[in-house]
Amino acid sequence: MLEVFFESKRGFSVRSFGTGTHVKLPGPAPDKPNVYDFKTTYDQMYNDLLRKDKELYTQNGILHMLDRNKRIKPRPERFQNCKDIFDLILTCEERVYDQVVEDLNSREQETCQPVHVINVDIQDNHEEATLGAFLICELCQCIQHTEDMENEIDELLQEFEEKSGRTFLHTVCFY
Amino acid sequence: RAASQWMVKSKVISELQEACWEMVSAMASDIILLLDSDNDGIRTHAIKFVEGLIITLSPRMPDSDVPKRHENDISLERIPKDHPYIKYSESRARGWGGFASPRRPLRAPPVPADVLWEEGKAALEQLLKFMVHPAISSINLTAALGSLATIARQRPMFMAEVIQAYETLHANLPPTLAKSQVSSVRKNLKLHLLSVLRHPSSGDFQPQITTLLVDLGTQQAEIARSMPNPRDVRKRPRDEPDAALKKMKIGEPGAAWRAAASLPSSREPLGRGGWEDTSLVASRCPPGDIRDRGWQDGPCWALPSGSLGSLRCPPEDTGDKGWQNGPSWGVRLPGAVWALGGGAAGRGPPLRRAHGCRRAPQARVKILASLVTQFEVPLKSEVLAFVLDDIRGRLDLAFAWLFQEYNAYLSRYPSGSLDHYDECLIGLLSGLQEKPDQKDGIFTKVVLEAPLITESALEVIRKYCEDESRTYLGMSTLRDLIFKRPSRQFQYLHVLLDLSSHEKDKVRQQALLFIKRMYEKDQLREYVEKFALNYLQLLVHPNPPSVLFGADKDTEVAAPWTEETIKQCLYLYLALLPHNHKLIHELASVYTEAIADIKRTVLRVIEQPIRGMGMNSPELLLLVENCPKGAETLVTRCLHSLTDKVPPSPELVKRVRDLYHKRLPDVRFLIPVLNGLEKKEVIQALPKLIKLNPIVVKEVFNRLLGTQHGEGTSAVSPLNPGELLIALHNIDSSKCDMKSIIKATNLCFAERNVYTSEVLAVVMQQLMEQSPLPMLLMRTVIQSLTMYPRLGGFVMNILSRLIMKQV
Numbered sequence: 001m002l003e004v005f006f007e008s009k010r011g012f013s014v015r016s017f018g019t020g021t022h023v024k025l026p027g028p029a030p031d032k033p034n035v036y037d038f039k040t041t042y043d044q045m046y047n048d049l050l051r052k053d054k055e056l057y058t059q060n061g062i063l064h065m066l067d068r069n070k071r072i073k074p075r076p077e078r079f080q081n082c083k084d085i086f087d088l089i090l091t092c093e094e095r096v097y098d099q100v101v102e103d104l105n106s107r108e109q110e111t112c113q114p115v116h117v118i119n120v121d122i123q124d125n126h127e128e129a130t131l132g133a134f135l136i137c138e139l140c141q142c143i144q145h146t147e148d149m150e151n152e153i154d155e156l157l158q159e160f161e162e163k164s165g166r167t168f169l170h171t172v173c174f175y
Numbered sequence: 176r177a178a179s180q181w182m183v184k185s186k187v188i189s190e191l192q193e194a195c196w197e198m199v200s201a202m203a204s205d206i207i208l209l210l211d212s213d214n215d216g217i218r219t220h221a222i223k224f225v226e227g228l229i230i231t232l233s234p235r236m237p238d239s240d241v242p243k244r245h246e247n248d249i250s251l252e253r254i255p256k257d258h259p260y261i262k263y264s265e266s267r268a269r270g271w272g273g274f275a276s277p278r279r280p281l282r283a284p285p286v287p288a289d290v291l292w293e294e295g296k297a298a299l300e301q302l303l304k305f306m307v308h309p310a311i312s313s314i315n316l317t318a319a320l321g322s323l324a325t326i327a328r329q330r331p332m333f334m335a336e337v338i339q340a341y342e343t344l345h346a347n348l349p350p351t352l353a354k355s356q357v358s359s360v361r362k363n364l365k366l367h368l369l370s371v372l373r374h375p376s377s378g379d380f381q382p383q384i385t386t387l388l389v390d391l392g393t394q395q396a397e398i399a400r401s402m403p404n405p406r407d408v409r410k411r412p413r414d415e416p417d418a419a420l421k422k423m424k425i426g427e428p429g430a431a432w433r434a435a436a437s438l439p440s441s442r443e444p445l446g447r448g449g450w451e452d453t454s455l456v457a458s459r460c461p462p463g464d465i466r467d468r469g470w471q472d473g474p475c476w477a478l479p480s481g482s483l484g485s486l487r488c489p490p491e492d493t494g495d496k497g498w499q500n501g502p503s504w505g506v507r508l509p510g511a512v513w514a515l516g517g518g519a520a521g522r523g524p525p526l527r528r529a530h531g532c533r534r535a536p537q538a539r540v541k542i543l544a545s546l547v548t549q550f551e552v553p554l555k556s557e558v559l560a561f562v563l564d565d566i567r568g569r570l571d572l573a574f575a576w577l578f579q580e581y582n583a584y585l586s587r588y589p590s591g592s593l594d595h596y597d598e599c600l601i602g603l604l605s606g607l608q609e610k611p612d613q614k615d616g617i618f619t620k621v622v623l624e625a626p627l628i629t630e631s632a633l634e635v636i637r638k639y640c641e642d643e644s645r646t647y648l649g650m651s652t653l654r655d656l657i658f659k660r661p662s663r664q665f666q667y668l669h670v671l672l673d674l675s676s677h678e679k680d681k682v683r684q685q686a687l688l689f690i691k692r693m694y695e696k697d698q699l700r701e702y703v704e705k706f707a708l709n710y711l712q713l714l715v716h717p718n719p720p721s722v723l724f725g726a727d728k729d730t731e732v733a734a735p736w737t738e739e740t741i742k743q744c745l746y747l748y749l750a751l752l753p754h755n756h757k758l759i760h761e762l763a764s765v766y767t768e769a770i771a772d773i774k775r776t777v778l779r780v781i782e783q784p785i786r787g788m789g790m791n792s793p794e795l796l797l798l799v800e801n802c803p804k805g806a807e808t809l810v811t812r813c814l815h816s817l818t819d820k821v822p823p824s825p826e827l828v829k830r831v832r833d834l835y836h837k838r839l840p841d842v843r844f845l846i847p848v849l850n851g852l853e854k855k856e857v858i859q860a861l862p863k864l865i866k867l868n869p870i871v872v873k874e875v876f877n878r879l880l881g882t883q884h885g886e887g888t889s890a891v892s893p894l895n896p897g898e899l900l901i902a903l904h905n906i907d908s909s910k911c912d913m914k915s916i917i918k919a920t921n922l923c924f925a926e927r928n929v930y931t932s933e934v935l936a937v938v939m940q941q942l943m944e945q946s947p948l949p950m951l952l953m954r955t956v957i958q959s960l961t962m963y964p965r966l967g968g969f970v971m972n973i974l975s976r977l978i979m980k981q982v
Contacts (some may be wrong), residue, residue, distance in 0.1 A: 098362070105321065105366060112223045114216075114318075150216020154312050158353055167355040171317045171363050174223060 015086075017079035019099040025062055028053065038078045042070035061126055079103065085175055086115050088143065090136055092122040097169055104173035112174050116153060119169040135164055203228060207298065210305050219318045225302050226322035232295025233330045299326070299333060303340050311349050313356035317363045320344075324367035331376040338380045341368060345387055365391045369401045377403070544575035548583050548595070555599070563606040566617055573603055574624065581626040597629045604635040608642070619652040623659065628667075637670050641677065646685045650674070654689055657699070665702055668693065672706045675750070676743040687750040694754055707747040708761055714744050714777075715768040741776045749780060753787045756794035763798060767805030778812045785816045790824045799830045807839060814847035823851040832856075843867070849878050854893045858902045862910035865903075865919040876922050880929050896929045900938050904949035913950070920951065924958055932963040943973055 023040065024033040034052075036045055046066040049057040057063045069076075080103045091097040097119035104115070118139075122132035139160055146152040157168055207228075209221040305311070306319045320341075327337040345364060348357060365388060371377055372384050381402075388398050547558050562573045580596040600621075607618045622628065622636060636656075640649035656667045671693070674686040693699045713720055719740045752758050766777060788795050795813065802810045814831065817823070823831075828851030835844050842863040849857060857879070864875050879892050879899055894902065900923050906916055923930055939959060942952050960970050 101362070102366060105370070109325070112220075112227070114219060114223075116314075148214065148216060150219060150314075151214045154215060154314055154356075157355075161353065161355060167358070169355060169359045169362065170313065171359050172219065172314050174318075174321070 015077070015082075015084075017077045017082060019079045019096050019103075023076050025049070026060065028056060038076055038081075041075040042066050043074070046070065085111075085113060087149070088140075089115060089117045090140075091117065091119045092132060093124075094119055094121060094169065101171055101173060104175075107175070109174050114150070114172050114174055116149075117169075117171050117173060118157065120166060135160075135166070207301060210301065215312050215314060218312070218315050222302065222305070222315060222318045222322055225298050226325060229295055229298050229302070229326055229333075230329050232291050232298065233332070234292075299336065303336065306340060307343060307347070309349050310351045313352055313360055316344075316349070316352075316360055320360070320363050320367050324371050327371050327377075328374050331374065334371075334374075334376055334380060337371070338383055341387060342383060345390065361391055365393055369393070369397070372398070372401045373403055375403045540572050540575045543572060544579040547576050548579040556602075559599075559602045559606065562603070563610070566607065566610070570617065570620075573621070577603065577621075577625060593627070593629060596627070597631055600625055600629060600632045601635055604632055604639075608635060608639050608645075616648070619648065619655065622652050623655055628656065628660070628663070633666070633670060637674070640670075640674055640686075641679070641682055643679060643681050646682050650685055650689050654693070657693065661698075664699070668699060668702060669706075672703065672747065675747045676710065678739075683746060687746065690747065691750060691754065694751055703747075704751065704755070704758070707751050708758070710744045711748045711761060711765055714741065714765050714773050717770055736770070736772055738776055741773055742780065745777070745780060749784050752784045756788055756792045759788070759794050759798055763803050763806040763809060766809045767803055774808065778808065781809070781812060782816045785813045786819075790817045790821070790827050796826055796830055799827065799834065802834055802839060807841065807844075811843060811847070814844070818847040818850075823848040825851065828852065843871070846871070846875055846878070849875065850892050852893055854898070857893050861902055862906050865906075865915045866911060869918070872919065873922060876919070876926075880923075880926060896923070896926075897934050897938050897941070899923065900930070900934075900955075901941055904942055904951050904955070905945075908950070916951065917954070920955065920958075924962060927962065930962075932959075932966055935959040935963065936966060936969055939969075939973055943976065948977075 018038070023036045023038060023045075025036075025045065027033045034045075034049065036048075046063060049063060049066070054063075079100060089100055091100055097117065100117055104117070120132060120136060120139075122128050139156075142156055142160070143149055143153060146156065154170075157170055161168055203224075206221055206224045209217055210225070212218050212221065302319065302322065306316065306323075311319075323337045323340055327334050341364065348360065352360065368384055368388050368391070372381070372388070377384060385398055389395075543558075547555060558572075558576065562569045562576075566573070577596070577599055580599045584591050584593055584596050603621055604618065607621065618639065622632075625632070628636075636649060636653060639645055640653065642649070650671065653667055653671050657664045657671070660667070671686055671689060674682055675690055677683045677686065690703060694703050719736050748758065748762070752762075762777070762781070766774060769777070785795070790796075795817075799810055799814065814823075814827070817827065828848045831844055831848045832852070835841070842860055845852065845856075845860055846864070852860075865872050867875070876899075879894055880896055881892055900920065903916055903919050903923070935955075936959075939952075939956060942949055942955070956970055956973065960966055
């Protein structure tokens with residue numbers, strides 16, 4: 001969701017990842033998700049769900065989401081398997097935040113280059129995702145406009161917290 | 176780092192190198208100063224630099240955790256002691272301000288290498304000092320926490336300082352942090368603590384680390400997962416020798432330790448279950464640790480309190496051969512606890528100590544539970560008493576034990592028996608029952624969380640329900656069981672249903688309340704109904720069947736029905752009747768076959784429920800319509816109950832009328848619906864009515880005259896009083912004897928407020944006009960005059976008219 005938003009509108013260089021062991025999409029009941037491993041392409045997922053219950057997955061917007069996703073990249077990526085360096089990592093759920101931080105800390109330090117990890121709790125439904133996306137976008141813009149991110153990010157986050165009424169988690173890890 | 180490396184490699188130091196070294200040293204000191212920078216980012220980088228510096232300028236130790244990439248990096252131990260430039264000679268302590276720099280000119284005195292060591296240590300000091308700054312930013316703090324963890328892992332000699340710093344920080348977070356920053360920092364702290372915990376050399380500090388982790392909300396399982404593998408445990412050497420331990424005679428001396436040292440990986444289950452998540456680290460405990468003097472002589476076999484709590488045991492007491500021979504951990508430990516129980520005066524203290532405080536670590540509880548399961552009754556009853564003593568605080572132990580017993584049963588399935596589990600469960604439940612009032616629903620909790628409810632446990636629950644002070648609690652537990660455990664719900668339901676005919680009022684009523692709610696659930700409805708009807712059906716027997724009497728009652732089967740026993744069969748049925756009117760027909764059929772006593776009782780108890788059903792109930796109307804043979808009195812009673820206070824509905828009247836005319840010309844049927852009949856019908860029925868029992872006749876008249884409740888004409892009557900009296904006069908003597916008619920008229924006369932002088936006057940007037948004159952006319956005239964002397968004039972008038980008619 002964020003990827004689409006950013007790439008299309010604001011010109012940030014963004015990539016998105018999952019952190020679990022599998023990709024989980026909602027199924028017919030909360031305890032029956034559709035599970036795929038990270039090698040499955042969005043296209044394959046799309047066709048699978050289409051076959052299973054076209055009406056359900058159209059109605060809850062999952063097919064639309066997959067369709068959109070496939071235009072950005074062929075398959076989901078797993079964060080832990082990615083060796084790239086980032087300046088800022090944003091997560092939308094505390095659990096994911098924990099996984100990211102744990103993964104980064106378990107890697108051996110090489111360059112000591114810092115990366116900031118920020119978590120904003122966003123509920124996993126379409127409405128919240130939209131609102132959250134706007135918030136994150138705004139945050140990123142502000143960060144981009146700082147002259148010295150490392151120095152100013154702390155204060156910036158405090159301001160954002162007050163303005164939006166949400167709490168963020170923030171830490172720094174080193175590559 | 177690079178500079179040091181370079182320096183070391185060369186045997187001969189060139190001027191260039193010197194210069195470089197100087198510059199690099201200067202740079203290093205500058206950077207360290209930058210810890211004070213205004214710029215947060217710069218500070219963060221400075222922290223990382225200091226971390227690297229500390230690691231470089233300190234020697235590697237055997238237990239250092241070295242990242243693979245840095246295998247070949249320089250660190251202090253690699254700087255040869257006889258390096259021309261950098262020397263490990265006597266320290267010329269330099270104040271902090273920078274690295275020692277050689278004086279010019281050429282070949283200045285070399286830098287003592289252990290000054291470097293001092294510099295390294297000093298850098299750490301600086302870092303630590305930085306961390307306690309009251310206004311440190313959250314990012315700096317996070318970075319510093321991470322650096323400390325890295326330092327601790329790579330240079331374990333600093334472990335103590337690192338842990339101290341963590342503790343200090345945890346207790347004194349900078350007040351300048353916002354709430355979310357506090358959460359972030361705490362999370363970070365937890366992460367790093369866990370990673371430090373994983374390091375083998377953290378052993379000494381495990382208690383502190385664990386305490387901190389628990390404070391940060393870490394789950395025991397997670398802590399346990401991060402414990403180092405026991406094989407890697409290398410404790411730092413202690414100062415006091417374990418003299419006491421050397422006297423150990425556990426079979427083969429030192430075998431326990433050896434065995435412990437070669438423990439299998441922590442994840443294997445040992446013995447019967449429950450060990451999966453605990454890693455056991457055996458360590459010696461110095462004699463100072465022994466709290467209970469009584470044990471002091473025996474060898475002490477302690478597990479570090481951080482992981483498992485201490486179980487102490489004097490092996491002399493133990494007769495368990497397992498000590499001597501058993502190589503496995505599982506056997507030794509039971510021996511320990513056995514001795515724990517063994518000769519000691521009371522197992523209470525050791526148990527308490529073993530269980531620890533209220534929030535005993537899960538691991539301890541698990542072990543205790545497993546042990547108890549393996550043991551025989553005496554220990555079990557001790558544990559039971561212990562648990563019941565403070566049930567709230569020791570509930571976790573109770574549950575662990577219960578589940579363990581169940582596990583044991585399952586693992587032996589299908590050959591094992593449930594006896595132990597059963598005993599445990601009953602023990603707990605009965606114990607809870609005997610305790611005075613509990614408001615916190617522990618009984619319910621145990622029942623609902625027990626894996627299986629055995630027959631005997633169900634009995635205990637039943638007894639609980641029968642206790643008047645706990646009926647509600649017991650029954651709501653039963654209700655929960657019924658709803659939450661569908662596989663045996665009928666079994667539980669049965670108990671509740673049984674209680675619905677209990678002799679104690681309160682128990683019965685409560686049960687009925689609950690059952691009514693069950694009745695509303697589709698899947699239970701049928702069962703409940705059947706049960707009720709079964710009981711109802713018992714009434715067809717001439718004598719009460721033995722099933723009515725509990726197993727503990729010693730009554731002869733041939734005893735006659737009593738009010739009590741009859742009612743017992745009816746309670747449930749009557750409770751359900753208002754919810755399902757169809758059931759009335761069952762009653763009718765039972766009624767017809769029942770003996771007179773039962774019929775009487777039924778008639779008595781049926782009144783309320785019938786009223787509850789109401790005149791408009793289609794089933795009731797159907798009953799009246801069909802009026803099964805033999806159930807006439809029942810129907811009559813129903814009719815009476817229905818119309819006692821309210822006028823009969825046309826529907827009801829219709830059916831009664833039909834009944835009367837078509838099938839059962841018993842005039843008594845008409846009585847309840849008298850006021851719904853038409854005038855001529857009443858008049859037609861009058862002769863028969865007045866021949867009835869005088870009380871009944873009175874009632875009839877009451878209804879007709881509206882004097883039922885002494886209020887006068889409140890009900891609508893087809894006849895007004897005058898018409899009634901007149902009708903009486905006109906009754907054909909062939910249909911009814913004079914005496915009855917006279918009695919009937921007397922009843923009228925008795926109602927002075929209805930039969931006023933006006934009414935009587937009108938009556939007389941009308942009667943007089945009739946021809947032939949009614950027989951009773953004169954009598955009536957005389958009566959009226961007697962009642963109302965003022966009618967004298969009127970009477971005279973009448974009499975004269977009569978004379979003229981030549982009577």
